[in-house]
Amino acid sequence: MSDLCAPTFADLASRLGFSCDTAGGLVAFRSPFSLENWTLPVLELTVIAGAVLALVYAIVRLRRHNDPTNIVVWFGAIAYLLIIEPPLYFPGPFGISEHVDTMFAHNVFTVDFLWGRLPLYIIAIYPMMATVAFEIVRTLGVFRRYGVLVGATCVGLVHHVFYEIFDHLGPQLQWWEWTLDNPMNKPFFDSVPMGSVVVFAALWPMSLAFCVQLFVGRQVDDGRTFSGGQLLWRTVVIGVMASIGTAVLPLPATIAGAVSGSTTAVGVVYALELIAVVAVAAPVLIKQWLGVRRGGTDGYTTHPAILIYAAIYLAVMTVLWATALSDYFGATNGLTSNGDPIGSLWYTVLCLVVATASVGAAAGVVARTRHVSETVTVTS
Template identity: 80%
Template sequence: MSDLCTPTFADLASRLGFSCETAGGLVEFRNPFALENWTLPVLEITVIAGAVLTLIYAIVRLRRHNDPTNIALWFGAIAYLLIIEPPLYFPGAFGISEYVDTMFAHNVFTVDFLWGRLPLYIVAIYPMMATVAFEIVRMLGVFRRYGVLVGAVCVGFVHHAFYEIFDHLGPQLRWWEWTLDNPINLPFFASVPLPSVVVFAALWPMSLAFCVQLFVGRHVDEGRTFTGTQLLWRTIVIGVLASLGTAVLPMPATIGGALAGSTTVAGFIYAAELAVVTAVAVWALVNQWLRIRRDDDAARYTNPLILGYAAAYLVVMTVLWATSLPAYLGAVDGVTVNGDPVGSLWYTIGCLVIAGLCIGAARTSARPHQTPVLPTQTSTATT
């Protein structure tokens, strides 16, 4: 698809080791042993396995407990992906090239879509990580105790912790490459654009969780059920509104940076938004964990399967980080001897600790002798 091979993408692809002139078609398969390095197939397996596991769990929840919340979350994340990602890959085809240049390029993986732009694992990571974060918050009972908005903020915070472990490692291992001079990416935090640290790691899952709980989850908690048609249109609306939320939530930083004519000002506002999310989430998560540990009669929702996967994900990411440490420690001015930018190790360690504490809190919130209490379902349909 050479007519869509813009100079910016061509340069990024060349630095990653492939040519966009010959990068497949709508779907392309490659030998996993012939990729850039061994970490790429490991990443694929880890993320895709998580997406399959969370989809199976969503189906089981729907069939056994008449709870479509996870189905709406899973496919709502896919709808969000289909709305957000293609314009970022092909700004010219969507008529926005005057305003948005190519922001990044993924490396080529075992399975790719859209002429080398969209690896299968990226499709998988949206519903996988959204489910992990949502389920941890739901297991802690935050939605039930504090409502839709605070629960959504907590999902954004937990998602941020899991995502940034991956986000700060990708550029060094050539999983993707950022456009360094694109104003939308500025300012950078180590090798990661600060807008990505805030918007794609925290604000978009917050927006998605808010919509899922608003349109589906809270009704399920009240014992209502949905027909297939009702669930379909709600899931589509969730994807659309979550996309709009991703544009609205960063507006203070976007407007502030534009008025000041400074990416530094925009970065400061982004950081302030993340600080607010963090403060609210830490307060709600800690207080709710302490409360349910004291209350033997509190209803419990447990999901050991997802917690087990979340722990396995952290183990894999820790191993990948450990193997990259020699090159990281040998980096000069944030660049390895191979020319790859490095992320922030201290921030990654902080996120790893937070993610581990969230798993531990969710696991210990339900005591072994207790039988989990699930929402009572009725045959009442809601429109």
């Protein structure tokens, strides 16, 4: 669809190995064996499987426990995606091309939507990762003990560490390509824009979790039930409010850039925002984990399948990173021999350690709770 094929996107598509003009229509299917490299279908399968699992779990929670929280997380993330992503893909038709040029392009995968702009796995990664992060924090009892805002901040941190493992690998394996000279992408943290590191990895899931817990989760915890219509409008509102939150939370960096005219200032303020999230969330998560280890949990725990999937996701990402290390260490000036930009290995390792620890902490709570429950059952 050549009228939607902006020059910047056409250039990015060419570098990724496909043509903007022949990328397909509203939906396109390809053989997984015809993709750019073998890592693309592996990534696709891993993420989509997680999203399906998260949806099944959300339905089970609703039917068996009358708890719609996970349903709202899942579809709230989709609502957020539908609000945020299309204008980034088509700034011209949305009338914002004078202010926003194409920021990135995804490679083509087995299933794509919107003329090669939106792979199915990208749709899936929003609810999958939001569910994993939300369930870990909820299982550790942070929302019960510290309230909506602190709980949402913890979700932002957990989501961040899971997402950055993926975010710093994608450009090297040609999962997507960033527009290097787009001012909105600057500054970069190795191959990743700081906006992605902070806004899309931490602030948007924080905003989503805050809205979900505010409008649904805390009321479910108090015993309230919702009708289908009430859940529908709340989910739409949550998607809209989370989108607004994603615009509001990065405002300090936006203002710093506008006032100073410096992308360095933007990067510094983004870093300070991320440090603030870590400063709030990390001590709370550690303290809460130690607390439930000693005294157990008196509330919600997730199903082990969610945590098993989270561990599988981390294992798959570790394998994909391991296969990329040869080219990574052979890179010159941040580029592999194929010209692909490399991410930050040390930061990825740090995120992997924190993500693994968070899964282990939640798994310990689940195991302890199940053991106590089984002991009580046997005694009875």
